[in-house]
Amino acid sequence: MTDEPLDALVLGGGAAGLSGALTLARSRRSVLVLDAGEPRNAPAEGVHAFLTRDGLPPAELVRLGRAEVESYGGRFRSGAAVAARRESELFAVDTADGDTLRARRLLVATGLVDELPDLPGVRELWGHDVLHCPYCHGWEVRDQPVAVLGSGPNSLHQVKLFSQLTADLVYLRHHAPALSPDEAEELAALGVTVIDEEVARLEIADGRLTGVRLVGGRVVPRTALVVGPRFVARSAVLEDLGVPVVDHPWGGRYVATADVTGRTEVPGVWVAGNVADLSAQVVAAAAAGTMAGARINADLVEEDIARAVARHREGALA
Known part of the structure; x- marks a missing residue:
């Protein structure tokens, strides 16, 4: 079991998760990416319509992204999340290998499954x-x-x-x-x-x-x-937390968000990429991850300030 809680735990190490983790790491947040290693675009020869990265093999995009996140102190762990719950002010996420990770905020970027x-x-x-x-x-x-x-x-x-x-x-x-x-x-x-x-x-x-x-x-x-696959979000962990998952008009299931930053109806939980936008290309998923990461950091800043003010008041009264 990992005892020290993270500022943010990112589930999914694709373009959305990596971009969110990069934004958080550059904001000096303790962030860990839990990645099951099952990228949806693995069969493709290259990523397209991604400015300056057109034709880059998907695995190479992930390799470069991971290196950038690590250069700012972000960490990675291989494995899948199998369950999640709220524990007081933290989220507890159980992994497939029996560990539990705890974090103040969650960014879920687990993508979707193509039902062909x-x-x-x-x-x-x-x-x-x-x-x-x-x-x-x-x-x-x-x-x-x-x-x-x-x-x-x-x-x-x-x-x-x-x-x-x-x-x-x-x-x-x-x-x-x-x-x-x-x-x-x-x-x-x-x-x-x-x-x-x-x-x-x-x-x-x-x-x-x-x-x-x-x-x-x-x-x-x-x-x-x-062909027209049925797109189904990998949403089991989100459903554990009570995040709404809804039907798409074209078939499939996706995660409903509360605003454009990826914030869900469950406080402290954000989503980015195909788990919330079934039609998002890689560049759009990356942009969504960046936006979610920035909003998570801003949310943590407000919480940190509130805690600092409480300590300051306690000190003034001592």
Whole structure:
């Protein structure tokens, strides 16, 4: 058991958690990052749309971030948080290896889990030839034969966005609702081919996507497939503390925040990154972590001042 309480405990060592920890460490706060080592973007070859870091491998971004946090005195510990509770003025977080960490404030940046369509080949190619975000990976598949799988309420939106990136685009309706006349007209105007037949599996050769096989046996040659995962926040620890977790209109679950700084309805608990914003790219998650870290420090400053004033008054009365 770790006896000395931290100023702040950060759960999650991705872009959001690292940015929050960096801000707190630079404010001379005692901060520890507890990281389970399960980054959501691990399968991706690079981080994109992150100014000055475009194309950087995700693991390298984490390595550089950890080094920066450590240079200001921040600490790291490998492991997962399995439970959390309030103990008087502190938060107590139990780790998977049986320890308990205590801190005055919590920043939860545990991210989310991508629940992918249940089709053979999707998980194998996820983050490479199977993707979901045009801003994260669209440039890399520009002008290629791309298919969008009707796998979620956001599928038609994905079709429209990817039509900007390639003229060879197919919409595999799969299990999605039938198109309305207006929707069908829009896709026809964009030159998008619509295939109503259900998908059976992906065709893979040498680790790369070569096509999509339909249940009738026909193979649609494609080199990239766009899917719509269900995004589910890693929120168990937050739920222990009574932080609200709500349904997203596009499917999935995320953590509700009380303000733009990531403050939750539970005093002393902040969130940042995909756990609270399912669509946040890496650069947005990093910005959210910075904002949360700054607000946590300001909150601690106010508490420190209140304690100093109380001591000062006690001294004046002595």
